[in-house]
Amino acid sequence: MIPFNFDYFKPETLEEALKIYSSEWKLGKKVIYLSGGTEVITFARGGKMTFDSVIDLKGIPECTMLEMQGDDLVIGAAVTLNRLVESNHFPLLSKTVRTIADHTSRNKITIGGNLMSKLGYREGILPFLITDAIAVVYGPAGTEAMPVDNLAAAELAEGQFLTQVKVAASNLDLPFVSMKRTRSSKVGYPIVSLAALRKEGRIRIAFSGIHEHPFRSAVVEGILNDETIEDQQRIDKAIAKLPTNVTDDFIASKDFRKFVLNKLLTEMNAVWEGSR
Amino acid sequence: MHYGSRTTVGFAEQRIDAVEKSTGNVKYLGDKSFQGMLHAKVATSTEAHARIKSIDTSEAWKVQGVRAIVTGKTFPFPIGPILADRPPIAFDKVRYYGEPIAVIVADHPYQAKQAAGKIVAEYEPLPIVNSVEQAFQKDAPLIHEQSGQYTKLIDNVYPVPGTNIASHVKIRKGEFGKAWAVCKDTISATYSFNLSDHAAMETRTATVEINSDGRVIVHSTSQSPFTIKKIFNQFFNLDVGKVIVHIPMLGGAFGGKGAVQLEPLAYLASNAVGGKLVKLQFEREEDMMTAPCHIGFNATVKLGVNEEGKLIAGQYTFLIEAGAYSDQAAGITRAAALDCTGPYHIPNVWCDSYCMYTNHPYATSFRGYGHPELTFAIERTIDQFADKLQMDPIEFRLLNVIKPGQTTPTQSILTPNNIGDAAKCMTRAKELIGWDGKQPIVSENGLVRAKGVALFWKTSTTSTNAQAGAILKFEADGTVTLTSAAVELGQGTKTILAQIAAERLKMNVSDIHVTMEVNTQYTPHQWRTVASSTTFLAGNAVLAAADDAIRQLKRIGAVALQCSEEDLDVGNGRVYIKAKPDIGINIETVALGYKYPNGHTVGGQVIGIGVHVQRHLTPMDKETGFGDPGPWWSVGAQAVEIEWDESNYHYKIVKAVTVLDGGTIINPMTAAQQMRGGIFLGLSIARGESFEFNEQGVIQNPDLRTYQLMRFGEQPDEYIVEFVETPAEDGPFGARGIGEYGVIGAAAALANGLSLATNVELTQLPLTPELIWRTRRAAYDPV
Numbered sequence A: 001m002i003p004f005n006f007d008y009f010k011p012e013t014l015e016e017a018l019k020i021y022s023s024e025w026k027l028g029k030k031v032i033y034l035s036g037g038t039e040v041i042t043f044a045r046g047g048k049m050t051f052d053s054v055i056d057l058k059g060i061p062e063c064t065m066l067e068m069q070g071d072d073l074v075i076g077a078a079v080t081l082n083r084l085v086e087s088n089h090f091p092l093l094s095k096t097v098r099t100i101a102d103h104t105s106r107n108k109i110t111i112g113g114n115l116m117s118k119l120g121y122r123e124g125i126l127p128f129l130i131t132d133a134i135a136v137v138y139g140p141a142g143t144e145a146m147p148v149d150n151l152a153a154a155e156l157a158e159g160q161f162l163t164q165v166k167v168a169a170s171n172l173d174l175p176f177v178s179m180k181r182t183r184s185s186k187v188g189y190p191i192v193s194l195a196a197l198r199k200e201g202r203i204r205i206a207f208s209g210i211h212e213h214p215f216r217s218a219v220v221e222g223i224l225n226d227e228t229i230e231d232q233q234r235i236d237k238a239i240a241k242l243p244t245n246v247t248d249d250f251i252a253s254k255d256f257r258k259f260v261l262n263k264l265l266t267e268m269n270a271v272w273e274g275s276r
Numbered sequence B: 001m002h003y004g005s006r007t008t009v010g011f012a013e014q015r016i017d018a019v020e021k022s023t024g025n026v027k028y029l030g031d032k033s034f035q036g037m038l039h040a041k042v043a044t045s046t047e048a049h050a051r052i053k054s055i056d057t058s059e060a061w062k063v064q065g066v067r068a069i070v071t072g073k074t075f076p077f078p079i080g081p082i083l084a085d086r087p088p089i090a091f092d093k094v095r096y097y098g099e100p101i102a103v104i105v106a107d108h109p110y111q112a113k114q115a116a117g118k119i120v121a122e123y124e125p126l127p128i129v130n131s132v133e134q135a136f137q138k139d140a141p142l143i144h145e146q147s148g149q150y151t152k153l154i155d156n157v158y159p160v161p162g163t164n165i166a167s168h169v170k171i172r173k174g175e176f177g178k179a180w181a182v183c184k185d186t187i188s189a190t191y192s193f194n195l196s197d198h199a200a201m202e203t204r205t206a207t208v209e210i211n212s213d214g215r216v217i218v219h220s221t222s223q224s225p226f227t228i229k230k231i232f233n234q235f236f237n238l239d240v241g242k243v244i245v246h247i248p249m250l251g252g253a254f255g256g257k258g259a260v261q262l263e264p265l266a267y268l269a270s271n272a273v274g275g276k277l278v279k280l281q282f283e284r285e286e287d288m289m290t291a292p293c294h295i296g297f298n299a300t301v302k303l304g305v306n307e308e309g310k311l312i313a314g315q316y317t318f319l320i321e322a323g324a325y326s327d328q329a330a331g332i333t334r335a336a337a338l339d340c341t342g343p344y345h346i347p348n349v350w351c352d353s354y355c356m357y358t359n360h361p362y363a364t365s366f367r368g369y370g371h372p373e374l375t376f377a378i379e380r381t382i383d384q385f386a387d388k389l390q391m392d393p394i395e396f397r398l399l400n401v402i403k404p405g406q407t408t409p410t411q412s413i414l415t416p417n418n419i420g421d422a423a424k425c426m427t428r429a430k431e432l433i434g435w436d437g438k439q440p441i442v443s444e445n446g447l448v449r450a451k452g453v454a455l456f457w458k459t460s461t462t463s464t465n466a467q468a469g470a471i472l473k474f475e476a477d478g479t480v481t482l483t484s485a486a487v488e489l490g491q492g493t494k495t496i497l498a499q500i501a502a503e504r505l506k507m508n509v510s511d512i513h514v515t516m517e518v519n520t521q522y523t524p525h526q527w528r529t530v531a532s533s534t535t536f537l538a539g540n541a542v543l544a545a546a547d548d549a550i551r552q553l554k555r556i557g558a559v560a561l562q563c564s565e566e567d568l569d570v571g572n573g574r575v576y577i578k579a580k581p582d583i584g585i586n587i588e589t590v591a592l593g594y595k596y597p598n599g600h601t602v603g604g605q606v607i608g609i610g611v612h613v614q615r616h617l618t619p620m621d622k623e624t625g626f627g628d629p630g631p632w633w634s635v636g637a638q639a640v641e642i643e644w645d646e647s648n649y650h651y652k653i654v655k656a657v658t659v660l661d662g663g664t665i666i667n668p669m670t671a672a673q674q675m676r677g678g679i680f681l682g683l684s685i686a687r688g689e690s691f692e693f694n695e696q697g698v699i700q701n702p703d704l705r706t707y708q709l710m711r712f713g714e715q716p717d718e719y720i721v722e723f724v725e726t727p728a729e730d731g732p733f734g735a736r737g738i739g740e741y742g743v744i745g746a747a748a749a750l751a752n753g754l755s756l757a758t759n760v761e762l763t764q765l766p767l768t769p770e771l772i773w774r775t776r777r778a779a780y781d782p783v
C-alpha cells in the first residue's frame, strides 16, 4: 500500500495534461506522469519514490494509439507490452518486449513506462535504438521530435512527457535477432539483452543489462561490421570496447556478463550465417 | 458401496476445498475486515547489528490517525519456541536489517505505514557477522552476549555462551575414530548455501483483540494455533483458556507459518490501544525481510568404506544458519543431527550439529525441517564417493541402504513397521528415470543430457507428547461434522481426514462435513500442523473418534433393534444386524437419539471423540544423541534429468521422478500432487532461490522481481510420482506421513545430474549458470 496521499488526474488531451502539470508544479508539488503504473506503484509502496500529484496518460488518444500513419508506425507511449506483442506490427519489438516481466504484468506495463523506467534495463528501447526511431515528447515548449537515443541516458525536461515513438515502415521488417539471458528464471532482469538487425548489409546492435543504461555504440558496431577480421576476434575486440563500467552485482558479476555477451554475439553470428 | 473392502481410502477423491479455491471464493485472513478495526505496521531496523541509542517517535506521532506507538521498552523480554532469545520488538540491540523496532497503530494502514517511516532511530553500529562461516570463527563478534541465560522451553537445546552457537547437538554412535582409521577409502566434502524465503502466496497476517473481560481473540495465518496460546501464556502471563485462536484456510505455509512472530506484535499493539482489534498484515517485502525465513547451511561430510564398499564411518559437521535468533533453527539443528547419515546403515557416526547466529533475518522451519539441506550434502557426497570408488552410484546406495534391524544415528531400532522400503524406492526410481549408468549424453548441438538421483529419509520429530484430537458430531440427517485442529494450508489434510472418517464409518465422503477453520475454543488440542505429522496423529485421532461413535451408534441401535450391541455393525448409513444386513435402521433415526413411536427417546446426539498421542518417544542424550526421537521414517528416492547447454551454461529440467514409501496412501491424487508441489519447491530453491546479502548484511533481492522463483513453464516437462506402500501397523490404515517429502531430494538430485553433465562437483546453491561457469573456470582454467 502507498503510505502517502496524492492527487490523481486523468486528462484527455495533451494540453490538459501539461496544464495540470504546470499548475500543480507551481504550487510547489512534486508531479509525476504515469502510464502502466506498475513501477510507480511498487516504488511508492517500497519507499523509493514520493509524489504529490500523478497525471495518468492513459486517457490521451495520442498516447494510446497504435497505427501506421503514412510511412511511419506510430506507437503511443501508453500502449501495453501485450498489445504490442499481439498486434505484431514490429516483430523485433514484439519479440523483445515479450521477455520483459511476466504475461500478467505485461497487461499493465506500457512501452512509455518501460522507456522512461527508473530501472536501468528498459529493454523496450533496444529495437528503437537500431531503427533510428523518433521519440515524440510534449512539454512546455510544445511538441518536439527527437532521436530515441536522447532518451537512453538523459532525462526529459521538467514537465515534458513522452507521447509517441515513430518507426519508419522500411525498418519494421528487416532481419533481426533478439536475445536475452537472465540469472536463472526467464522472468527476470537481463544479465545481457541485445537486439540487432541487418540493414543494407550492416549489423546494428543495442544492449541492455551490461551498463547502467541501455546503449547503442558506433564503435562496437564498427568492429562487428569489420569483415576483415574473423568472427571470434571481432567479438573479442567489440567486447574490449564496451563501456568500462560493466555492471557488477548479485544478478551477475562483471566477468560473467562479458562471458554471456561473448556467447550471445557468437550465437547471433550463427543466426546470421544460417540465414544467408 | 459394499461392506468389507475399502471404499474411499486409496481412492482419488476430489479435494473438499477444490471448488471454493478454484472459483476464487476463499476468504483469506488478509481479505477480512472488521468494524472499528485498527491497523498496525512495523518500523524496522536499518542496521544489521547495532546498539540502539535512542528511538525518536515524535515525528511519527504527528501523522494523522496514529493511536499508539509501541517500542521494545514496552516488553523488554526475549521470547521463543525453543530458546527464548528474541524480543518481539528489538530493545537495546538490533540483530538484523529489517528487525521490528517499533509497532505503530493507526486508523488506516497507510497512516501506520507513513508513521513507521518517520520513526527515527539512532544506532551505534557493531561489527556484522555476515556468514555462518564467520560466525563460527573464534574471534567473531558476539551477537547474543547473554545466550547462557536464556530460558529453554524444550529439551535438547545447548547454547555455548561466549560464542555464536545457539545450540550444539551431538551424535556419538559406535567408535568413529577407530573405524575411520581402518577405512579402505574415504572422502570429505563441504557444501554451503544461504538463507532463502518460503515465498508462500499468502503473506502473513494476524489480528488481535483483547475483550474487556480479558479474553484475547487472535486470528492468524498460523500452522501453530496452540503454540500461540502457549507463548501468550508463558510470556504475557495470560490464562491459556482466555486466549482464543482462530485459523482460517491458509494460502500456503511451507513451515514459515509455524513461527510465532506477528501475533505477539499484534497483541502488544492491541494492548496499547485499550484492547481494540488490531490487524497486522505483512506486505511481500516485509514477509521476506522481517518475517522468519529458511535456514542457511554449511556442511562438511566425511565418509569411509571397508573393502566391500560398505560405509563404516561417517562424520558430519553442520553449521545451521539461524540468523539473528534461534527460533526453530534450534530444532532443525537437532533434527539434522538425528538423521545425519541419510538412509544408510553406518555403524560409526560422529556428528556435530551447530545452530549458528548471524546478523541475517532469523530462520524457522521450512518444509523438510533440515532434511532437504542435509540430503543435499549427503547425496552429493555419496555420488562423489561412488565415483571415487568406481561404482555405479545407485549400486553404491543399494549396497548401503538402511534396513529393518539396523539402527539410526540415535540408535533407534528400525522395524518393518517404522521404516519404509528405501531400496524399493531407489530401484523403482532408477527404472522410471531410465538410468543407464553414470554417463552424460552429448548431442551434436552441444546439449548434454544427464541424470541425477537422491535417496532420502526423514522422521517426524515432534515433541514426545505431540498429539491430536478429533470430534465427529452426528447431524440430524445422519451426516457427520468433523472437527480437528489440523490446519488446511493447501496440503489437502481436511480431505484426508474426511476419507479416514468415511472409511471407518463406512459412509460416503460427501457425508462428512469438515470444519475448515480452526477455533481453539472448541477444536481439540493438536500439537501443530507441521512435521508431516497430521495424517498420522490427527488421522489416528479420527479413527478413535469414529470407533467411539460406532460404539454409541451400536448402543442406541441395540435398543432400537432390540438386540445386543455385539450383533450390530455400522455402515452405508445404517446400523444393522451383522448376520442379517437387511434388518437395520438408518443412522439419521439414531443420530440425535432414537425416538420410539410413543415419543419417548433414548440416547442423544452421537458425538465421537478421539485423541492420539505419540508413543514412547524420548529426548536425546546430550553427549551421544541416544534416544527415540521420532515415530517412523518415511523414505523415498528422487531422480532428475537435465539438459545442459555447454555453450551458455543454462540448463533445462526435463524430467523429475519421485518414488516415496509413506505407507498406505490415503488419496493417490492429493498425494501425487503433494509430491509434485514438493519437488517443484525443491527445484526452485536449488535453481535460483537464495537471499543475496551485501557487505552491510542487507538482502539485495527482497521482492519477487529479483528473488528468482521457478515460474510456471519452467517446471520439468515430465513429472512422475509413484508410491511404494509398505504399511505402518500403527498408522491410520497403514499410513505414515508424506507431507514434506517431495521437497527433500530435489536439490541433491538436480545437483548430482548437473555435476555429471558439467564434469565438476557443484557444492553450492543456487545452481545458477554463473555458479557452474565459475566452478568450471576454477577447475579447468585456473588463472
Ligand SMILES: Cc1cc2nc3c(=O)[nH]c(=O)nc-3n(C[C@H](O)[C@H](O)[C@H](O)COP(=O)(O)OP(=O)(O)OC[C@H]3O[C@@H](n4cnc5c(N)ncnc54)[C@H](O)[C@@H]3O)c2cc1C
Pocket (backbone or CB within 6 Å): A032, A033, A034, A035, A036, A037, A038, A039, A040, A041, A057, A077, A078, A099, A100, A101, A102, A105, A108, A109, A110, A111, A112, A113, A114, A115, A116, A117, A118, A119, A121, A122, A123, A124, A156, A160, A161, A162, A163, A187, A188, A189, A190, B704, B705
Ligand atoms: C516482475 C517484473 C519483471 C521485470 N522485468 C523487466 C525486464 O526484464 N526488463 C525490463 O526492461 N524491465 C523489466 N521490468 C520493469 C518494467 O518494464 C518497468 O518497471 C516499466 O517501466 C513499467 O512500466 P509502466 O508502464 O508500468 O510504468 P509506470 O509505472 O507508469 O512508469 C514508470 C516510470 O516512467 C515514468 N513515465 C511513465 N510514462 C511516462 C511518459 N509517457 N513520459 C514520461 N515519463 C513517463 C513514470 O513517471 C515512472 O517514473 C520488470 C518489472 C516487473 C514487475
